Amino acid sequence: MSCSNCVISPTPALTAACISATMDSMSSVAAVVGLMSIFNGLGRIGWASFSDFLGRANTYTLFFIVQIAAFYFLPSITSILLFQIVLYLILTMYGGGFATLPAYIGDLFGTKELGAIHGYVLTAWAIAGVFGPQMVAHLYQSTGSYETVLRIFSGIFALALAVSILMTIYMIVARNRMTAVTIFAFDGLDFIRKQTNLLTNDGKSAINTKLDRENPGYAQLMRKCSYSGEALLFGRDYETYYAPLTDEQGELKGAIFVGNQK
Structure with missing residues (x-):
């Protein structure tokens, strides 16, 4: 949650820092930021629908794999087009993760516990929305580089991927022990x-x-x-x-x- 939130708040500065050499003006940065909510919304519809076919656990595993690479390479991209593609892909997965979450909780714990668990997760999501950007700001001040910051978060995504794989294994074992x-x-x-x-x-x-x-x-x-x-x-x-x-x-x-x- 913090990893995805961290790319939203500092996007204007991140965009300018990563591709300032090829940007003509800050209006171009504003245009990039302005499209973020559109791809966030598209991700909620698209990934939630796709998860019905792929499976919720597999969808989250895909999110983590893609974002490990996206966060690692994003700060080194100098092409305006490629930077936007990677950034908006991350935003679709941020929205998709939010929309897919209730169904994933239901798959893991059943619909009886869905309301309570989803409430806890939304609280954690809100906390991540506050502390994620603050963490980015602190790391940026310490390192002076968004490249280091995003690669740290890429490592956190790798840890999340390991947890996701373990949860998938748990679900398979639980279904077999019926x-x-x-x-x-x-x-x-x-x-x-x-x-x-x-x-x-x-x-x-x-x-x-x-x-x-x-x-x-x-x-x-x-x-x-x-x-x-x-x-x-x-x-x-x-x-x-x-x-x-x-x-x-x-x-x-x-x-x-x-x-x-x-």
Whole structure:
């Protein structure tokens, strides 16, 4: 947040410092600054839409990779056109990061916690908006060069990239360590699988198949009792739980299975 904010406040001075040798007047600098909000807005629409296809985690990873290079090379650019392209690309990602953030939080923590977590993040964003430019000013006064400042922030982006990759790995592992739930209907002497939350091919192919009568849970369900144990499902170890489903008269109507991957 601070990294992206840091390029907004000092943009007039940064623009003049980086390409002053080829600028005719400060009106050109003003024109560059004037277009910033447009690309910020375009980024919010464009990157948020693109993230629906690429995935939020992958979108943020792309942001960090591009901005590592952009912040590193921006101060050494002398071409007006190339400088504006890189600057506006950074601004689109600043806007895109803001617009994509709520959906990314939902992917990580679920929609139940979205409001509270998003509030905390917006508070951090506001703090970054205050301290980011101040950090730039302090570093510039210490080093006397925007080149050093932006390359420090490029290094911070590299750290953010590492965190983003770790979060992506965490999401993959969390999805693989899932809870399986299956609803059975009781028909004659068999329990028939009717619904499951497993959307994989293995889960879909199990629909309308019977619970094996040799399964230790079968005998307990027939007695209208629950059963817990362990089983190998789709090549993975699960802690399993079976419970009978009865009507108001106590007649056996089905069963529910819950399996937690170990």
